[in-house]
Amino acid sequence: MTAGVRGAVVLLVVLAGLLALGVFAPDLDFPSFYLVLLGTAFFWIAQTSSWNLLSGYAGYFSFGQAAYVGVGAYCTAVLTGRHGVSFYWTVPLAAVLCGLLALGIGAVAFRLGSLRGEIFALLTLAVPFILSALARINGDIDGGQGTIVTPPEAPGDLDFQQFQYLLALIVAAVAVGVSYLVQHSRAGSALTAIHDDEDVAEVLGVPTFRYKILAIVAGGVLGGVAGSVYALQIGFVTVESVFGLTIPLFVIVMAVLGGRSHWLGPVLGALLIVGLQDRLSSYGLDSWNAIFLGAILVVLVAAAPDGLYARLKARPWAALIAFVVVCGTLAIVNLWGEELDWVLAGMLAAAAVAIVLGTRREPVPAQPEAEAVAATVSTVELEPDDDVPPVGDVVVECRNVAKHFGGVRALEDVSLDIRAGELIGLIGPNGSGKTTLVNLLSGTFRPTRGEIRVGGKDITRLAPHQIAHVGMARTYQIPKPFGSMTVRDNVATAIMFGREPMSLRAARPLAEEHLATVSLDHLADSHPASLNLHQRQLLETARAIASGPKVLLLDEALAGLNPAELDNAVRVVRRIHRSGITIVIVEHLLRVLNQVCTRIVVLDRGTKLADGEPRTVMSDPDVVRAYLGRQAHV
Amino acid sequence: MNVVQATLSGALIGGLYALMAIGLSVTWGVLRVINLAHFGLILIGAYLTFQLTTSWGIDPLLTLVVTVPAMFVAGAVLQWVFDRLALAEFNSLLVSFGLLIITIQVASNVWSADFQRMDAAVNPYATESVSIGRLVFPVTTLLAFVLAGLVVLGAHLVLRRTFAGRALRAIAQDRAVAGAFGVDHRKLSLLLGGAVGATAALAGAVFSLSNALTPETAYEWFGIVFAVVILGGIGEVVGTFAAGVLVGVLSGVVSVVWSPATAPFVLFSAIILALLLRPRGLFAMGAVR
Numbered sequence: 016m017t018a019g020v021r022g023a024v025v026l027l028v029v030l031a032g033l034l035a036l037g038v039f040a041p042d043l044d045f046p047s048f049y050l051v052l053l054g055t056a057f058f059w060i061a062q063t064s065s066w067n068l069l070s071g072y073a074g075y076f077s078f079g080q081a082a083y084v085g086v087g088a089y090c091t092a093v094l095t096g097r098h099g100v101s102f103y104w105t106v107p108l109a110a111v112l113c114g115l116l117a118l119g120i121g122a123v124a125f126r127l128g129s130l131r132g133e134i135f136a137l138l139t140l141a142v143p144f145i146l147s148a149l150a151r152i153n154g155d156i157d158g159g160q161g162t163i164v165t166p167p168e169a170p171g172d173l174d175f176q177q178f179q180y181l182l183a184l185i186v187a188a189v190a191v192g193v194s195y196l197v198q199h200s201r202a203g204s205a206l207t208a209i210h211d212d213e214d215v216a217e218v219l220g221v222p223t224f225r226y227k228i229l230a231i232v233a234g235g236v237l238g239g240v241a242g243s244v245y246a247l248q249i250g251f252v253t254v255e256s257v258f259g260l261t262i263p264l265f266v267i268v269m270a271v272l273g274g275r276s277h278w279l280g281p282v283l284g285a286l287l288i289v290g291l292q293d294r295l296s297s298y299g300l301d302s303w304n305a306i307f308l309g310a311i312l313v314v315l316v317a318a319a320p321d322g323l324y325a326r327l328k329a330r331p332w333a334a335l336i337a338f339v340v341v342c343g344t345l346a347i348v349n350l351w352g353e354e355l356d357w358v359l360a361g362m363l364a365a366a367a368v369a370i371v372l373g374t375r376r377e378p379v380p381a382q383p384e385a386e387a388v389a390a391t392v393s394t395v396e397l398e399p400d401d402d403v404p405p406v407g408d409v410v411v412e413c414r415n416v417a418k419h420f421g422g423v424r425a426l427e428d429v430s431l432d433i434r435a436g437e438l439i440g441l442i443g444p445n446g447s448g449k450t451t452l453v454n455l456l457s458g459t460f461r462p463t464r465g466e467i468r469v470g471g472k473d474i475t476r477l478a479p480h481q482i483a484h485v486g487m488a489r490t491y492q493i494p495k496p497f498g499s500m501t502v503r504d505n506v507a508t509a510i511m512f513g514r515e516p517m518s519l520r521a522a523r524p525l526a527e528e529h530l531a532t533v534s535l536d537h538l539a540d541s542h543p544a545s546l547n548l549h550q551r552q553l554l555e556t557a558r559a560i561a562s563g564p565k566v567l568l569l570d571e572a573l574a575g576l577n578p579a580e581l582d583n584a585v586r587v588v589r590r591i592h593r594s595g596i597t598i599v600i601v602e603h604l605l606r607v608l609n610q611v612c613t614r615i616v617v618l619d620r621g622t623k624l625a626d627g628e629p630r631t632v633m634s635d636p637d638v639v640r641a642y643l644g645r646q647a648h649v
Numbered sequence: 650m651n652v653v654q655a656t657l658s659g660a661l662i663g664g665l666y667a668l669m670a671i672g673l674s675v676t677w678g679v680l681r682v683i684n685l686a687h688f689g690l691i692l693i694g695a696y697l698t699f700q701l702t703t704s705w706g707i708d709p710l711l712t713l714v715v716t717v718p719a720m721f722v723a724g725a726v727l728q729w730v731f732d733r734l735a736l737a738e739f740n741s742l743l744v745s746f747g748l749l750i751i752t753i754q755v756a757s758n759v760w761s762a763d764f765q766r767m768d769a770a771v772n773p774y775a776t777e778s779v780s781i782g783r784l785v786f787p788v789t790t791l792l793a794f795v796l797a798g799l800v801v802l803g804a805h806l807v808l809r810r811t812f813a814g815r816a817l818r819a820i821a822q823d824r825a826v827a828g829a830f831g832v833d834h835r836k837l838s839l840l841l842g843g844a845v846g847a848t849a850a851l852a853g854a855v856f857s858l859s860n861a862l863t864p865e866t867a868y869e870w871f872g873i874v875f876a877v878v879i880l881g882g883i884g885e886v887v888g889t890f891a892a893g894v895l896v897g898v899l900s901g902v903v904s905v906v907w908s909p910a911t912a913p914f915v916l917f918s919a920i921i922l923a924l925l926l927r928p929r930g931l932f933a934m935g936a937v938r
Contacts, residue, residue: 076739102654130737134924137875139814141920144872145913152910260868264750271743305754312747503806 019199022279026195032187037181038173041629047176054176056289057183058245061190062262063269063281065237069230074210076132078137079120081262082146083113083235085254087242092162092252102167102247109243110236116142117235121228140263147258160252164246182244190237194278197233202226204508204519207276208586211497218457220483220512220562259419264305268312272366274322274497287366290359297355318368326373327365331373338365362425365643406613407435408487410565410597411456416465418451425451427621429465433566433599438592440608440629441601443618444641449601450492452618453568454518454600457489458482470565484514486565490558490572494551496543503539504553506530513562526561532594533557533587549580553587560591569600573607585611609633617641654784658894659892659901661786664794667893668852669870670877671800671886672724672845678846678884679821680838681738682731685745688867689752689875690727694853695718695862696760702771709772709858715840716850724846725839732838749867764861774858789859796851801890804844806884817841821884870914873900876920882930892931 033053036043040050062080070077087109094100094108124138151159180327197203205226208216217223220385223357246252266289273284288308295304319326325335342361345352354362411433418426426448433439441449454460454471469485470564474481477485497505506526511517530536533553543551550571559567573584585607592598602608608615608629615632617625619641625632632638669691676684688741696714701712727748733931736744777788808814819827820834828834860866873896881892899919900912907915 076742123921133742134879136739136742137879138924140875141872141917145917146911148910152908166881264746267743267746273716302754302758305750309747309750309754313744316740316743316747317736320740 023195026191030184032186034181034467037177037184038635040180041174041179047174050180052289052293054180054183055249056286057180058241058248059189059265059269059285060282061183061187061241062238063266063273064187064190064194064278065234065241065283066266067194067270067275067278067281068206068234069227070238071270071281072197072203072206072210073230074132074226074415075227075231076267077139077234078136078138078260078263078267079142080238080266080466081143081258081260082120082139083238084242084262085143085150085258086113086116086243088246088249088252088257089162090239091243091246092164093156095165095167096162102165102269106240106243109239112234113239113242114232116239117231118228120235121231125224125227125231143258143260143263147254147385148372150254150258156605157252157254158640159254161251162447162457163251164249165488166247166250179244179248183241183248186237186241188243190241191278191282193233193237194281198231198278199513201516201518202229204504204511206230207499208497208508208512210276211499212495213457214479215491215495215497216508216512217479217481218489219457219509219558220480220514221508222478222480223477241335261305263469264308264312268308268315270322270411271315271320274324274326274527276321277324280322280324283327287323287362290355290362294356294359298329313411323366323369324399326369329370329373332370333364337368340364350559389473406437409433410435410470412466413452413456414466414467414468416452416467417463418448418460419463424621426455426462426618429618429621429623431616431623431626435565435597436595436613438588438598438611438613440602440612440615441599441618442603442605442608442615443624446620447618448621450570451620451621453489453570453601456566456568457487477557480512483512483562486514486563487568488559488562488564488566489568490552490555490570492571492574494543494548496546496551496554496558498543500542501539502530502535502541502543502546505543506557507556509561510563515563524620526557529557529561532560532590534583549576550585552576552584556587560594560596564596566597566599569598569602571601571603573600573604581607605633652902655901655905656898657784658786658790660896661790661794662901663894664790664797664890665852665855665893666873666877666896667881667890668793668797668800668848668855670780670874670881670893671797672848672852673874674878674881674884675804675841675886675890676728676845677878678748679817679841680728680731680825681741682728682736683738683742684727684731684845685742686727686748686752687745687845688870689749690720690849691856691870692756692852692862692864692867693723693752694850695857695866696756696765696853697850698854698857699765699862700760702767704893707772709774709854713850713854716854717847720846720853722846724849725843728838728842728844731842732835739864749877750822753864753867755892760862760864762864764863766861767857768835772858787859789855789897792858793855796855797890797893800851801846801886804886813837835883835930855907872917876916880920880923880931885930888930891924 029421036045037050038045066080069075090109091102091105091110093104095102104580120142122138124135137435150156151596166175169175199558205216205221208221209223209226213223242257249256269284269288270281273282274280286486291307292304295301295307338361341364342357345357345360409432413429413431416426416429417424429452441452443449451460455462458474458477462475469487472485474485475480497508500508503523503526506529507519507522509521510525527536527539530539533556535550535557536552538550543554546554556569556572569588573581576584586596588600589611600608612629615629616623617632617638624641625635625638673684673687676682676687696856697719698709698712701707701715702709725929731741734744764880774788774792779786779788779791808818816827816832816837820837824834877889877892877896880896896916899915903912903915
């Protein structure tokens with residue numbers, strides 16, 4: 016049983032237990048005070064879990080959760096309280112309204128080319144502000160006086176406390192379930208990739224826009240439904256109570272406290288904060304609530320930005336012992352407080368212990384075994400290969416491609432055919448347009464003029480992920496691995512969203528094969544942070560070939576390597592080429608290119624200067640002048 | 650006539666928006682800190698002016714002698730904390746959000762959550778106005794506009810003409826490289842933090858002249874002030890002023906022509922459009938950042 020499945024089973028057992036508790040509360044003499052408290056906790060669990068879909072997994076922090084709570088709560092309050100509509104109709108309506116609202120926000124925000132996380136956060140901050148103004152001013156909504164909710168009859172022989180408890184429980188269970196399913200599906204991998212590096216994710220074939228919209232809409236629908244049930248819980252809905260900034264504040268503090276990369280994080284955070292709030296209120300410290308919350312947020316962001324879940328996972332026993340000792344001692348001594356105080360004190364102690372002890376140990380960068388590498392170097396065959404695949408049809412056609420940045424003409428009128436099976440060296444002085452050409456081919460930029468066809472298909476209007484699916488893959492000059500994933504999952508993510516979509520489970524074994532191709536399989540479980548430059552470049556290459564490309568663009572994949580690493584990298588390039596992938600390699604090392612390439616293209620000041628056999632090109636006087644300077648002798 | 654009056658009044662109120670926004674914009678652009686706690690400083694500045702005027706019966710503008718240095722120190726301390734924590738841009742948003750929450754709650758514990766307004770007897774500015782023909786301008790908004798203009802002019806000259814200003818612009822472009830060329834980033838950012846705090850004191854004082862105070866006001870500033878920051882271009886001093894005036898005029902005119910209710914919609918739609926068309930801000934010239 017994998018950890019994920021075990022989590023699901025535990026989740027279902029807990030859900031069944033809580034349902035039974037709600038239904039049989041009177042028989043068990045379970046105080047209704049606890050039912051109300053748990054109901055509140057469920058509301059916050061639902062809110063934080065749904066917020067976490069976009070803001071935790073994908074890293075787009077939203078300050079606008081109150082928009083969904085407000086729309087959901089007002090939908091229920093106004094329709095039941097003023098128009099006599101049944102509560103059960105208002106819930107799906109709230110879901111639809113909030114889904115549309117989220118879709119609207121996402122469609123606008125994620126279309127902004129330059130959208131950065133901070134701008135998104137501030138945009139979402141404005142949304143509840145606008146909506147609350149609408150509610151205050153519009154007399155048909157409530158004109159700012161607040162609305163009393165007309166609750167429905169509780170079904171069966173349940174009393175109202177049980178009923179609101181069960182409703183909140185079901186909504187929370189759905190939200191946590193969705194959060195769990197997303198994390199364990201393709202969407203979860205896509206959102207994590209977006210979180211780590213959105214541009215790279217897109218180039219590897221992840222339709223980032225679609226997944227961001229999916230996350231924001233799912234979060235909106237769940238937030239709206241929970242808001243609708245919340246109206247029932249609070250009974251009287253006002254602008255301040257549902258559109259106020261306390262909602263995003265609570266949600267953010269809870270998620271930051273619990274941890275945002277795992278579905279359990281928001282649940283932990285919500286339980287702890289709701290417990291703390293309740294205890295503070297019971298001791299008459301309401302005016303200190305916000306001060307505690309603010310302080311928790313400040314301390315956590317500075318000291319433990321990864322949240323409680325990761326820390327608890329690192330030191331589960333220490334935390335459990337702390338909980339049992341503190342909670343048990345208080346209960347036995349019995350000098351202060353009541354059960355809830357003891358439990359909360361225990362939880363706080365466990366959290367503190369976990370945060371202090373569970374510091375993530377920074378992985379020690381793996382030192383490459385220099386001797387071992389060096390020993391194998393002498394055997395490298397630098398003579399021409401015999402089994403190079405034959406050159407076939409044209410796969411990439413560039414026709415009069417130009418790219419201008421304002422007044423700067425980075426590329427002008429470049430025409431180039433790339434045939435299947437070629438290994439093309441793209442050279443030229445710095446600033447000659449090599450990387451610009453790579454960026455055009457991979458769809459990072461769109462050409463100002465001209466046409467690029469891959470396999471006969473015009474790609475100049477396609478998004479980068481669509482270009483990836485046509486069969487184009489690239490590496491970056493400065494490696495950009497997904498920092499939160501293992502080396503294996505870095506590659507597996509590329510496979511999952513490559514030309515043949517598959518699940519993470521199916522992709523992992525294939526990832527090992529690609530890692531073996533670049534001789535990185537022994538580091539599959541490491542994190543990219545512990546890799547050296549050469550290993551990161553190899554990872555970058557493995558990830559690029561994992562998407563199943565026809566053409567691989569290597570942007571300075573050999574830069575900054577020592578001789579042993581260079582030989583290794585050249586061997587990897589040849590191995591990939593032999594497997595049938597066409598390669599375009601941007602490089603400055605002419606000696607190496609001369610030996611491996613079937614053809615060399617020279618760019619100079621944005622135009623194509625020469626194109627042909629390595630030997631011919633290298634002896635072309637124009638090339639020598641442009642590339643090596645006037646006085647050079649070859 | 651109404652529209653002319655609304656345009657001019659809006660432009661003057663825009664001065665207050667700009668005064669609030671300028672500190673935020675500069676810390677974001679130069680120091681890479683999105684300092685939501687700036688709203689807290691404005692709030693405390695406003696309450697200090699209110700408190701000093703009310704208990705000592707002095708002229709509200711005289712309180713600036715106390716509040717400006719106090720907020721200078723507060724701003725510098727805040728910046729020192731951000732420096733020590735070495736936060737990424739986004740985390741600074743979260744940390745300063747936490748600090749803002751604390752500030753608002755403290756203000757609420759000290760001055761209560763009710764509206765508080767300076768007594769008309771000690772605050773002569775609230776009721777006075779200047780009329781030109783049939784146009785009437787409250788003194789408070791004129792004051793805000795003039796102060797904002799002076800602050801913007803000062804900041805612009807300092808950033809353009811002085812060594813410290815050039816050093817700050819170098820920090821904005823690349824902190825590490827600026828450091829390598831001998832720019833003392835620590836000291837300068839403390840100074841800048843202090844100066845930004847001082848503008849918060851000014852904004853707070855001006856706000857308290859014509860408005861009743863409640864701790865929650867700080868939240869209400871969020872939308873419009875960030876609109877001004879983003880429209881003006883992050884880190885753009887002159888752009889921020891222009892954006893403040895533009896936002897003021899837009900809300901003023903929309904309020905008169907349609908209704909005050911539609912102002913937020915028009916305003917935020919305009920911002921979203923502007924972000925789509927000019928993502929670096931309407932008045933960005935790539936100066937500071």
